[in-house]
Amino acid sequence: MRPSIASRGRARPSALGALLILLFTSCGGDQPQSALEPAGPFARDADQLWDITFGVAVVIFFVVEAALVWVLFRYRHRPGRKAAQFHGNTRLEIILTVIPAMILATIAVPTVDTIFDLARAPEGAMEIEVIGHRFWWEYRYPEEGITTANEMHIPVDTPIKLRLVGAEADTIDQQEEIIHSFWVPQLGGAQDIIPGREATLLIQADDPGVYRGQCKEYCGLAHGDMRLRVHAETQEGFDSWVADTTDAPSQPTGLAAEGRQIFESGGGGITQPCAGCHAVETDAQGVAPNLANFAARETFAGAIFPNEPEFLRAWIADPQAEKAGAKMPDVGASPQQIDALVAYLRSLD
Ligand code: CUA
Numbered sequence: 126m127r128p129s130i131a132s133r134g135r136a137r138p139s140a141l142g143a144l145l146i147l148l149f150t151s152c153g154g155d156q157p158q159s160a161l162e163p164a165g166p167f168a169r170d171a172d173q174l175w176d177i178t179f180g181v182a183v184v185i186f187f188v189v190e191a192a193l194v195w196v197l198f199r200y201r202h203r204p205g206r207k208a209a210q211f212h213g214n215t216r217l218e219i220i221l222t223v224i225p226a227m228i229l230a231t232i233a234v235p236t237v238d239t240i241f242d243l244a245r246a247p248e249g250a251m252e253i254e255v256i257g258h259r260f261w262w263e264y265r266y267p268e269e270g271i272t273t274a275n276e277m278h279i280p281v282d283t284p285i286k287l288r289l290v291g292a293e294a295d296t297i298d299q300q301e302e303i304i305h306s307f308w309v310p311q312l313g314g315a316q317d318i319i320p321g322r323e324a325t326l327l328i329q330a331d332d333p334g335v336y337r338g339q340c341k342e343y344c345g346l347a348h349g350d351m352r353l354r355v356h357a358e359t360q361e362g363f364d365s366w367v368a369d370t371t372d373a374p375s376q377p378t379g380l381a382a383e384g385r386q387i388f389e390s391g392g393g394g395i396t397q398p399c400a401g402c403h404a405v406e407t408d409a410q411g412v413a414p415n416l417a418n419f420a421a422r423e424t425f426a427g428a429i430f431p432n433e434p435e436f437l438r439a440w441i442a443d444p445q446a447e448k449a450g451a452k453m454p455d456v457g458a459s460p461q462q463i464d465a466l467v468a469y470l471r472s473l474d
Contacts, residue, residue, distance in 0.1 A: 158337040160310035165329040167243060167284075167313040174239045178232055185228070243314065246327060250286040253277065257291065257305030257318040257340065260347035260450060261414055261427045269367050271407055274414030275428045278356045280363040285328045291320030303345065309338035309355050317342055330357035335423070346450025352428040369474065370418040371407050377472045384469025387462050394457045399466070402453075405473060413453065419473040426451065437467045 163169040254265040255277075264277050279285050289307055308315035313328035330336065340351035358366065377385050388405075391398035402413035409415060419425075422432050426448055430436040439446075441463050444453040458466065 158310055158339065162311060164311040164334070164336065165313065165331055167327045167329055168311055170239050170242060171314050174235055177235055181228065181232060243327060244325075246286040246325065247284045250284040250327070251279070252286050252288060253279070254288045254290060255307055255318070257289070257307065257344075257351075259303065259345060259452060260340070260351040260448075262307070262340075262351070262353050263410070263414070265410070266367075269371065271367065271370050271417070272404070272410050272415040273370065273417065275352075275426075276354045276356060276422050276424065278358060278363055278366045279328070279330065280360045281330050281333055281357045283329065283360075287316075287326045287328060289316055289318045289324045289326060291318055291322060304342050305340045305344050305351065306342035307338070307353075308341040309336050309353070311336045312338075312355060312357075315341045328355070330355070333358050333362065337428075347427065347448055350427050350429045350448050350450075354424065354428050366418075366421070369421060374405070374418070374473050377469055380465050380468040381472040382469075384465035384467070384472075387458070387465055388469055391456075393459055393462055395462065396457050397454070399456070416470065416473055419470050421474060426453075434467050434471065437470060438463050441466055 160168065160172060160175070163172040252267060254267065256263040256265070262275050262277075263272065264274070265272050287307065291302070291304075302320045304317055304319050306315050306317045307326060309328060312330055313326055316324050316326035318324065334357055336355040336357060338353040338355060340348055340353075342348075344351065356366075376382075386392070387395065388399045388403075390400075402411055404411040404415045405417055405419075407415075407417045409417075414425075419432075424430060425432050425437070426440060426444075429448065430440060440448075440453075441456075441458060442460075443455050444451045445455065
């Protein structure tokens with residue numbers, strides 16, 4: 126059935142409203158997630174290139190549009206006037222080929238220069254390995270012997286060379302054989318992570334802060350929930366994070382000790398213990414996020430939920446309801462068991 130004219134008239138303001146909401150929500154959040162507000166030298170290089178290219182594009186747009194409007198007006202139909210009939214104009218065609226070629230050649234100079242600059246890792250760059258999983262990020266610090274998830278910690282003013290690798294063929298199943306793309310707009314460019322290949326990406330932060338990022342390549346149901354955070358800290362701040370993460374966690378007591386037991390061995394109606402997939406030892410690699418020093422994290426599950434008891438409880442009770450597409454199953458823990466597990470997770474310092 127065709128919509129009535131009246132209902133079509135109403136549809137327009139609500140479509141406009143939806144567009145505005147979309148526009149404003151994209152600007153929401155505490156830290157800007159924008160490549161136009163670079164916060165480090167590598168992101169700044171890319172931003173400068175954008176400024177040049179955008180400036181040139183704007184000038185071309187106005188010149189072309191003005192010429193078009195002028196031609197439409199100057200050669201509009203008038204009674205008694207007949208259009209000239211001819212085929213081709215070699216001189217004009219040469220001019221219209223040479224001018225764009227010169228513009229492209231001019232833009233190519235800074236572009237190629239920046240591409241080569243951004244491909245060279247500076248001396249003394251710190252290395253972190255990044256693995257894209259469905260739908261979370263794993264980070265391995267080879268020097269520090271740390272494996273962690275979703276929230277990356279880096280020292281400021283230090284070039285970071287990220288080695289991006291696809292999840293090793295089927296850590297768990299073929300579903301991992303998919304392309305993700307790592308992107309923290311304020312700190313550097315974006316880089317696809319392709320299974321079976323290795324790529325590098327340079328990031329660096331000028332100032333301490335939390336920089337938000339996002340998987341930039343559609344990878345499945347929870348692609349939009351595959352977010353990440355980079356905590357840039359002073360060298361002392363970073364060193365103390367390393368120390369906290371590599372230290373043995375404090376011995377859990379009371380409810381947390383009970384939680385540890387459940388985490389490791391299950392019990393009750395639990396179908397599989399958490400420890401089957403999650404490691405809590407600093408450098409252990411599992412098929413699910415390593416949880417060492419979990420209490421210090423601000424977020425969990427692809428950096429989408431705040432690390433607070435109520436969110437953890439809802440997550441453990443029904444992960445699929447909280448994040449459709451997540452691999453974590455509902456293990457059938459009772460509310461009492463969930464409380465104990467949450468206490469244990471919050472004790473991991
Ligand atoms: Cu991973 Cu999109």
